[in-house]
Amino acid sequence: MDKIEVLQRRAERERKARKEAERLLEEKSLQLYEANCFLAAREAKTRSILEAISNGILTYGENGRIQSANRAARTMFGYSPEAFAEQGIEALFSPAPNREALFPNPEHEPQFIICAQAISLDGRLFPVELKVSLVSVEGGSIYIATLVDVSERKRAQEQIEQLAYFDNLTHLPNRTLFEDRLRMAIESARRYEDPFCVMFLDLDRFKRINDTLGHVVGDRLLKQVAGRLRHSIRETDSVTRLATSEFSSTLARLGGDEFTLLLTRVRSNNDVARLGQRILENLRRPFRVDGQELAISxxxxxxxxxxxxxxxxxxxxxxxxxxxxxxxxxxxxLIYYTSAMNATALMMLGLEAELRRALSLGQLEVFYQPKLAIPARKLVGMEALVRWRHPERGLMLPGEFLPVAEESGLIGPLSDWVLEQVCRQIQDWQARGLDPVQVSVNVSNQQFHSGRLVETVARVLDETGVDPQLLELELTENIVMEDVHSAMEMMAQLKEMGVVLSLDDFGTGYSSMSHLKRFPLDKLKIDRSFVKDIAADPDDEAIARSIIALAHSLNLRVVAEGVEKEEQLQWLEGKKCDEVQGYLFSRPVSADLAERQLTGHRERGC
Structure with missing residues (x-):
């Protein structure tokens, strides 16, 4: 083979090698192009996925500067992509979380999950759940923050807590929260020897309002009561600072008309008494609900x-x-607990059972105290007062058992029994030929608000045939002021029957001139508390004189009770009081002795 042929073969091999190299280069270029296209598509897909995610996604470097933010993050904070690029991660929170949470150290804790308060471009604060991850990338690392707006979740949680720990009507803490606070107070008191007190509050006569006017009115009244209780606590604390600036309180509604008050770090019983007095005073003032004036205590x-x-x-x-x-x-x-009260409570429970039996065994008896017209001192009426001839305790006065009757609900049937006994006694005296006199019966709160009083009076008068003018019903201020509108309607029905109506204990409650003008009354009774020192105390004298003048201006007769001294009688006679009753003339006596008094006055021509 000659030299030329060798060169030609070498050239052919080189040509083929170049061609193969070109083919391989073209193939590699195509592969690289395809790879670049795949990466671009994957990056676009990643961006699309990030944009579609409902949680906020932020990336930032070690300097804290925001590098990217998805659509959810932009919506959450209100920033544009350009504005985000100018922000540091710490500026998105108020207050900023700990630096360790925003910049976790991969050697110790590569990922943090925390709750934080974020702040938007317009200054709106909202709670977020924040998770920060540290991710290694080519040339370094970046932080990826995932944010979840938990505003709705937090609101739902707060609603659940509100239902679990707060009263839905008054928005006060409920029994569960109160008992929890009480346990905490006990633990603190044991540790730091801090005294505290618990107040138990129960509304008086609330059940009557609820039963008479309905639960809607009752609920509205309870809301007003809660407001006054809150005000009483704030008012007293601001005036007296109740011991120290660390004084705290928890007012709760246990249910129904029961409230409790926990006072911690109280240094003096005077502070407790002062607050209690403020509460009593604020709740004595009449409430106005749906245009009606309601009185409770x-x-x-x-x-x-x-x-x-x-x-x-x-x-x-x-x-x-x-x-x-x-x-x-x-x-x-307001009463402070004493250890003797437990024994008293047990005794009262026993007394309640005995009183129930007494009603059926005939141990109760009606006594009568005469009323005299002045100056003639003529017997013109009697007041009926119940007594209990207890087989072991002897003759018991009303103050010894009526509170038990009221608390147990026996006061209703007991009051009805007294009414029937009085009417039958009037009938008996008339049958014996005695001159007719008015006999007054005290109406209990439960009896008045039972809804059956008018019906009961009508039935008893019909059964006994007693002249309605001989029956006088004594109502207290508290009873008629509890529900003025209903009281006026009921009193009008009783007056239509011909029954005599008197207002007892006048001057001790909240009735006003406008109410007196509207009530269909016949008599006004001056409470014994004003009569006691009437001849010596200028204040009592002024009050009694005003009551007499007021009653006479409204054409009402005035009856003074609790007259025990001659000087009291002389003062009342001088001020033109119409009738008097009290120990100066006679104590309450049995029906037989009352009959002798009636006979004696007739024989003397009084």
Whole structure:
């Protein structure tokens, strides 16, 4: 083979090698192009997915500067992509989370999940759940923050907590939250020796309003009561600072018309008494609900830690016991718990059972106290007063058992029984030829608001044939002011029958001149508290004189009760009081002795 042929073959091999290299280069270029196209498509798809995600996604570098933000993040914060690029991650929160949470160290904690408060471009604050991940990329690392707006979740949680721990009507803490706060107060008191007290509050006469006017009116009244209680606490604290600036309170509604008040860090019983007095005064003022004026009051029991109990159950029970003692003493009072009350409570339970039996065994008896017209001192009427001839305790006065009757619900049937006995006694006296006199009967709160009083009076008068003018019904201010509108309607029906109506204990409640003008009354009774020192106390004298003048201006007769001294009688006679009753003339006596008094007055021509 010659030299030329060798060169030609070498050239052919080189040509083929170049061609193969070109083919391989073209193939690699095509592969690279395809790879670039795939990467671009994947990046576009990734961006599309990030834009579609409902959670906010932010990326930022080690300097905190925002590098990217998806659509959800832009909507959440209100920033444009350009505006985001000018922000640091810490500027998106108020306050900013700890730096360790925003810039986690991969050697210790590569990922944090925290709750934070974010701030939008327009200054709106909203809660977010924040998760930060540190991701390694070519040339370094970036932080990826995922944000979830938990505003709706937080609102739902707050609603659940509101339902679980707060009263839906008054928005006060409920029993569950109160008992939890009470347990916390006990733990704190044990640790720091801080005394505190529990007040148990129960509204007086609320059930009558609820039963008479309905639950809608009752609920609206409860909301107003809650408002006044809150105001009483704020008012007293602002005036007295109740011990220290660290004083705190929890007012709760346990249910129905029962409220509790926890006062912590109280240094003096005077602070408790001052607040209690403010509550009593504020709840005495009439309420106005749906155009109606309603009068209630509150009975308050107080238990002190640790003297009256070292656990929540005992403290609440003893405060409740003290509250019932306040009701037994006439309501509208604040009473501190004493250990003797437990024995009293047990005794009262036994007395209630005995009173139920007494009604059926005939142990109750009606006594009568005469009323005299002055100056003639002529017997013109009697007041009926119930007594209990107890087989072991002897003759019991109303103050010893009527509170039990009121608390147990026996006062209703007991009052009806007295009404029937009085009418039958009037009928009997007339049958014996005695001159007719008016006999007054005290109407109980439960009896008046039962809805059956008018019907009961009509039935008894019909059965006995007694002249309605001989029956006088004594109503207290508290009874008629509890629901003025209903009281006026009922009194009008009784007046239409011919029954005589008098307002008892006048001057001790909230009735006003406008109410007196509207009530169809015949008589006004001056409470014995104003008569006691009438000849010596200028204030009592002024009050009694005003009552007499007011009554006469409205054509009402005036009756003074509790007259025990001659100087009281002379003063009343000088001020033209119409009738008097009291121990100066006679104590309440049995029906037989009352009959002798009627006979004696007739024989003397009085």
């Amino acid at each position: 509150v009975s308050i029991g107080v238990a002190l830690y640790p003297n009256d109990g070292s656990d929540s159950i005992t403290l609440l029970r003893n405060a409740d016991t003290a509250m019932y003692q306040a009701k037994k003493q006439g309501r509208d009072k």
